[in-house]
Amino acid sequence: MGRAPCCEKMGMKRGPWTPEEDQILINYIHLYGHSNWRALPKHAGLLRCGKSCRLRWINYLRPDIKRGNFTPQEEQTIINLHEVLGNRWSAIAAKLPGRTDNEIKNVWHTHLKKRLNKNQNSGGDTKDINGINETTREDKESVIVDATSPQQFSNSVTTFDISNNNKDEMMSYEDISALVDESFWSDVVSVDNSNSNEKKIEDWDGLIDRNSTIYSYNNSKLYNDDMEFWFELFTTSRRIEVFSDIPEF
DNA sequence: AACATGGTCAACCGCTAGTTA
DNA sequence: ATAACTAGCGGTTGACCATGT
Incomplete structure (x- = not known):
């Protein structure tokens, strides 16, 4: 098995994500999904490696993320x-x-x-x-x-x-x-740049077909x-x- | 007020497993 | 069969913040 090539360090931004970057990533994934994380930042116009984008999405931007303290x-x-x-x-x-x-x-x-x-x-x-x-x-x-x-x-x-x-x-x-796979997120969500991230995320709740x-x-x-x-x-x-x-x- | 210490958590790193050519 | 590649995972780091001295 070949060793996965490290993210290209040249020109790649690291560290905390800005709201602008978040929005770009969210919008891109809404429109095109995330079938290829490696290619995603390039197509979306982000100076991040695919790994970073994936992590940001999974750990923070995904609409089903439950914020707040653990019960x-x-x-x-x-x-x-x-x-x-x-x-x-x-x-x-x-x-x-x-x-x-x-x-x-x-x-x-x-x-x-x-x-x-x-x-x-x-x-x-x-x-x-x-x-x-x-x-x-x-x-x-x-x-x-x-x-x-x-x-x-x-x-x-x-x-x-x-x-x-x-x-x-x-x-x-x-x-x-299946409830949370990429087809779910990419299929049911439409993009609205006018709203804040949080608002949009709230709106996504309940979009799953309850009678599925x-x-x-x-x-x-x-x-x-x-x-x-x-x-x-x-x-x-x-x-x-x-x-x-x-x-x- | 200034500094030290500890807690928290987002992000990164390095690895493995799975897939494809 | 195997090399190249990607996604995903768990461990670790470091910036930021709160609290204590």
Whole structure:
């Protein structure tokens, strides 16, 4: 495998993005999508490397980004998922709609890890970081499930009922991804240069077709990676006891 | 008021995996 | 089969800000 060539340093701007650059990137992606990040800055007229554009879009400009502090539930979800998935931030982020892997990583390193260490040092092994009694794995699991439902993604079937035996009414990992893939962003959004970024982003909420039938479950799909395995486990298992087999890390 | 320290978070770096020719 | 290339991921950095001394 060839080594990916580094971004051309010559003439490439680095550091914080300006509002003007943001607007250019947003407008371009609205119009043309982002099928080729490397070529994007050139076509859009940005003096940034494709990597930088991609990062800026994913971590900051994407319309479904949820700004603001993490809720206690979200924090607990991160902790629970981290216990299972480790430092797989993108996988954890996939379970927290509106949150980015970068953001979750930051929160983990700046808040949660410290709080956990503190709790452990103080012998608080029966409580979670929010001080909520954590008596069973079933309780813990319900927190993971609930965290996918609030705010933007409450518009579909994202409330995962682990007791629900009807897989046709549940979302697969791919289904969730489908909600936020590039075709979604590029297809449904029209450009309006007259408005501020924030306004436009707000307006995008709810554009997902709530009656969409894309949420069908594919029983025959294979487990492509661990993430899907765990997701499968979370969403289909009616027997919470299965988690008792998960080793503590 | 000035400086030191620590926390936060956006952005960058280097790597791997996947895709294409 | 393999080299070239891109996208995406996780680790790390550094600028900025708040707070403490």
